[in-house]
Amino acid sequence: MYSSLFGKNFGISYYVIIMYFLAAIESDFLGNLPYEVELLPREEYRSNFCYSVEECRAAYPQIMDIANRLYKYLQSRKIVSITRGIPQYDTDEDTAIFKMWVAHQAAIDVAKPKFSDVSFYSSETERDFTMDFLVTAEIFEAVLYRPYFESSAELLVGFPHRLLTDQDRNVLTSNFSRREKALITVTKLTTKINKSTGMIMIYTIHEA
Incomplete structure (x- = not known):
């Protein structure tokens, strides 16, 4: 979404995307994976990011908790009908979207001040x-x-x-x-x- 590769823009986007992804893994939303997932860092930027569930959980537990709430809610849905083999769930759309946006904003709030010192890249x-x-x-x-x-x-x-x-x-x-x-x-x-x-x-x- 944002265009400056290693400056403020990329850093903010990274945190929004990675927190959703790693929280989906931590909450078992993606199923019980038989392996650990860890992103490969570029060493010169390693201190600016977290790369695994364990790292992000240790550094930003509040964001991980907020993102987890979204997936826990989605997992709590019950099937109310099946149409052409596709299950329909009792999801309250407003609740799901509210939880999604709260997680999105939480990641942005952490990332914005974190990358203020690299804004000269753009x-x-x-x-x-x-x-x-x-x-x-x-x-x-x-x-x-x-x-x-x-x-x-x-x-x-x-x-x-x-x-x-x-x-x-x-x-x-x-x-x-x-x-x-x-x-x-x-x-x-x-x-x-x-x-x-x-x-x-x-x-x-x-x-x-």
């Missing part, structure tokens, strides 16, 4: 876009945005096809599509409104 404009999008994602969480494949794919069409440079700060060049320009503009505007209202927009949505 331009200021790229870094600003990343943070603008994270504010937008927090609003998605608050309104329980349904991250279905179709809706997510439609949103991701607007992601910039390349790293933003400081030359893109005021005027986006013509090689950006209308969807890309729209997403960049909307996320920037969302952050401005949120700041100008003293973060009240997000707080209000959360309390609604």
